[in-house]
Amino acid sequence: MGASKTEHFSEKQKTIATLAKALGHPARVSIIDYLLTVDYCICGDIVNELPLAQPTVSQHLKELKNAGLISGNIEGTAICYYIDDKAIDKLKNYFTEIASKLEQKKTIIEATNNNIRNK
Amino acid sequence: MGASKTEHFSEKQKTIATLAKALGHPARVSIIDYLLTVDYCICGDIVNELPLAQPTVSQHLKELKNAGLISGNIEGTAICYYIDDKAIDKLKNYFTEIASKLEQKKTIIEATNNNIRNK
DNA sequence: TTTATATATTGCAATAATACGATAGATATC
DNA sequence: GATATCTATCGTATTATTGCAATATATAAA
Numbered sequence: 001m002g003a004s005k006t007e008h009f010s011e012k013q014k015t016i017a018t019l020a021k022a023l024g025h026p027a028r029v030s031i032i033d034y035l036l037t038v039d040y041c042i043c044g045d046i047v048n049e050l051p052l053a054q055p056t057v058s059q060h061l062k063e064l065k066n067a068g069l070i071s072g073n074i075e076g077t078a079i080c081y082y083i084d085d086k087a088i089d090k091l092k093n094y095f096t097e098i099a100s101k102l103e104q105k106k107t108i109i110e111a112t113n114n115n116i117r118n119k
Numbered sequence: 120m121g122a123s124k125t126e127h128f129s130e131k132q133k134t135i136a137t138l139a140k141a142l143g144h145p146a147r148v149s150i151i152d153y154l155l156t157v158d159y160c161i162c163g164d165i166v167n168e169l170p171l172a173q174p175t176v177s178q179h180l181k182e183l184k185n186a187g188l189i190s191g192n193i194e195g196t197a198i199c200y201y202i203d204d205k206a207i208d209k210l211k212n213y214f215t216e217i218a219s220k221l222e223q224k225k226t227i228i229e230a231t232n233n234n235i236r237n238k
Numbered sequence: 239t240t241t242a243t244a245t246a247t248t249g250c251a252a253t254a255a256t257a258c259g260a261t262a263g264a265t266a267t268c
Numbered sequence: 269g270a271t272a273t274c275t276a277t278c279g280t281a282t283t284a285t286t287g288c289a290a291t292a293t294a295t296a297a298a
Contacts, residue, residue: 017147027128029136032217044243044244077244079246095211099208105158108158162275163273166275173258173276
C-alpha cells in the first residue's frame with residue numbers, strides 16, 4: 001500500500017485532517033505563532049526566526065498555504081503572509097464541539113450513576 | 120536529511136504539533152468522531168466502521184494513543200477506547216487563543232484605518 | 239543593463255507514514 | 269485442554285515527508 005484511502009471519509013473529516021496535518025510539524029506551528037506576533041507580514045523574517053534553511057521554510061509555507069491556513073500578498077520582492085481566520089475558526093469550532101460533546105457525555109454518565117445509587 | 124528538527128522548538132509547539140499530526144489523517148478523525156457517537160467504547164466496531172483492515176485500524180489507534188488523544192481499558196477480550204478530554208482541551212484552547220488574537224488584530228487595524236481617515 | 243534582494247523550484251538523500259497479510263498473544267467459552 | 273474471538277505485532281511494499289544545496293525566477297536599485 002502507501003497512499004491514503006481518503007475517498008471513504010466525509011468532506012468534513014477530510015478538511016479537518018488536512019488542516020491538522022498542516023499543523024502536524026513544530027516548524028509550521030512555529031510559523032503560525034510567529035505570524036501572530038507581528039503586525040505586518042515579512043516572510044524573510046520567518047527564515048531568520050526558524051532553525052531551517054530558506055528552501056525548507058519555503059516548503060513549509062507552501063504546505064500551510066495549500067491547506068488554506070495562510071495566504072500571501074506580493075509586496076515588491078517580498079511576500080506578506082498572513083493567517084486565514086476561516087481555517088482557524090474551522091479548527092476552533094471542531095474542537096469546541098468535541099469538548100462540549102464530551103462534557104455532555106460526562107454529565108449523562110454522572111446522572112446515570114446517581115440514578116443507580118438512589119435505587 | 121529526513122528526520123524532523125524538532126529539538127529547536129518550544130514544548131508547547133511540539134505538543135500541539137504532535138496532537139495535530141495524530142489528527143492529520145481522515146481515518147483518525149473518523150475514529151474520534153465515532154468515539155463521540157457511542158455511549159460505550161467497543162474497539163472492534165471501529166474496524167467495522169472504517170474501510171480499513173484490522174491491523175491498519177489497530178495502528179491508527181496506537182498513534183492516537185501515543186499522541187495522548189485516546190486511552191483504552193481492557194474489558195475481557197475487547198478493549199474499550201475513549202477520548203482524552205485533556206488533549207481535546209489543549210487543542211480547543213490553542214485555536215481559541217489564536218482566533219481571539221486574530222480578532223484583536225483585526226480590531227486594531229480597523230481602529231488605525233479610522234484614525235487615518237479622520238485626520 | 240547589471241547587480242542585489244527575496245522567494246520558489248528542482249533534484250536528491252534519508253526517514254517516516256500508510257496499508258495489509260500473516261501471525262502472535264490473550265481471554266473467554268465449550 | 270481445544271476452540272473461538274479480539275487485538276497487537278511483524279514483515280514488507282509503496283508512497284509521503286523532511287531537509288538542503290544548487291538553481292531559477294522575479295522585482296527593485298544602481
